Amino acid sequence: MKLRRTMMFVPGNNPGMLINAGIYGADTIIFDLEDSVALSEKDAARHLVYNAMKSIRYSCEVAVRINHISTPFGYKDLETILAVKPDLIRLPKAETAADIEEIDELITAAEIKHGFRPGSINMMAAIETAKGIRNAYDIAAASPRMVAIAIGGEDYLADLQTSRTKDGKEFFAGRGQLILAAREAGIHAIDTVFGDVNNEEDFIAETTRIKEMGFDGKSVVNPRQINIVHEIYAPTEKEIDHAQRVIAAYEESLARKSGVVSLNGKMIDIPVVKRAQRTLAYANAVGKNERGTTL
Numbered sequence: 554m555k556l557r558r559t560m561m562f563v564p565g566n567n568p569g570m571l572i573n574a575g576i577y578g579a580d581t582i583i584f585d586l587e588d589s590v591a592l593s594e595k596d597a598a599r600h601l602v603y604n605a606m607k608s609i610r611y612s613c614e615v616a617v618r619i620n621h622i623s624t625p626f627g628y629k630d631l632e633t634i635l636a637v638k639p640d641l642i643r644l645p646k647a648e649t650a651a652d653i654e655e656i657d658e659l660i661t662a663a664e665i666k667h668g669f670r671p672g673s674i675n676m677m678a679a680i681e682t683a684k685g686i687r688n689a690y691d692i693a694a695a696s697p698r699m700v701a702i703a704i705g706g707e708d709y710l711a712d713l714q715t716s717r718t719k720d721g722k723e724f725f726a727g728r729g730q731l732i733l734a735a736r737e738a739g740i741h742a743i744d745t746v747f748g749d750v751n752n753e754e755d756f757i758a759e760t761t762r763i764k765e766m767g768f769d770g771k772s773v774v775n776p777r778q779i780n781i782v783h784e785i786y787a788p789t790e791k792e793i794d795h796a797q798r799v800i801a802a803y804e805e806s807l808a809r810k811s812g813v814v815s816l817n818g819k820m821i822d823i824p825v826v827k828r829a830q831r832t833l834a835y836a837n838a839v840g841k842n843e844r845g846t847t848l
């Protein structure tokens with residue numbers, strides 16, 4: 554099971570952060586060439602990220618957030634970065650399937666040019682406008698390279714002409730559409746960054762909420778946010794124990810030629826079993842044993 558619980562942005566013009574980005578335990582690091590980089594620094598950042606990727610072996614998934622191809626920087630970003638084979642290209646402010654198709658073709662040409670295995674560079678898109686949300690499924694399904702869609706909340710709220718609230722009501726519609734689109738396309742759904750990095754209480758509340766909605770993970774901006782997300786996503790001892798009981802009860806019921814059984818008064822049938830199996834597979838993927846403790 555591929556995990557993308559945390560995708561950490563690293564400003565592309567900060568050499569110290571680029572060098573150390575791999576040591577904090579994020580599932581994915583995203584070298585950013587877009588909004589964390591000033592216009593005057595775009596060329597310098599592109600070359601810095603290129604050199605970092607060429608000379609440092611990172612042990613996690615490495616993504617690069619390029620500038621949109623409608624800007625003067627997007628094509629240059631792709632040409633330079635594709636030569637050092639990122640695992641993933643993240644397109645910001647995606648609004649249509651055509652955005653994805655055009656980049657897909659450029660990646661295909663670069664794979665041929667550099668002798669990389671066809672299809673080995675993945676793509677994801679951040680959706681940051683109402684128009685993008687309306688087209689979320691088309692974007693998600695626009696290429697077999699697509700592995701995730703994310704909501705880019707800061708730009709999205711600017712487009713919606715609103716701002717953040719404690720309970721996140723401003724995001725209900727967008728997050729709901731995004732998760733449905735990702736699930737229909739069979740790819741990951743990634744939630745937005747939370748920029749108030751010292752506000753742990755609200756970060757925990759937001760991460761718990763998006764996990765419960767079904768998101769696979771969250772974009773983060775600071776190493777301190779990584780373990781908090783991973784803890785929230787890790788199945789607890791109680792959840793693992795319950796999943797095992799569900800599966801055992803169901804297997805017993807099958808032996809009695811019944812497709813449904815009751816466990817502590819609750820109906821256990823195939824969808825419940827599927828969720829239990831996912832809990833156990835997820836626990837295995839995050840390195841938790843049957844007692845819910847880290848291996």
Ligand SMILES: CC(=O)SCCNC(=O)CCNC(=O)[C@H](O)C(C)(C)COP(=O)(O)OP(=O)(O)OC[C@H]1O[C@@H](n2cnc3c(N)ncnc32)[C@H](O)[C@@H]1OP(=O)(O)O
Nearest residue numbers: 562563564570573574585588589707746750774775776777
């Ligand atoms: C809306 C958007 O587009 S969001 C995406 C673009 N934004 C970004 O990429 C921002 C990335 N994050 C950051 O720049 C910073 O974490 C900030 C500005 C949010 C907070 O800064 P600070 O409070 O100074 O960070 P903090 O004190 O926690 O840093 C601790 C250590 O982690 C490092 N660090 C902090 N953030 C990152 C990061 N994103 N990537 C790698 N290293 C980082 C710091 O360099 C520092 O290292 P050091 O101890 O070796 O000096």
Ligand SMILES: O=C([O-])CC(=O)C(=O)O
Nearest residue numbers: 705706707708745746772
């Ligand atoms: O994609 C993200 O999570 C960050 C971002 O650009 C935004 O919030 O506008």
Ligand SMILES: [Mg+2]
Nearest residue numbers: 681705707708
């Ligand atoms: Mg943005």
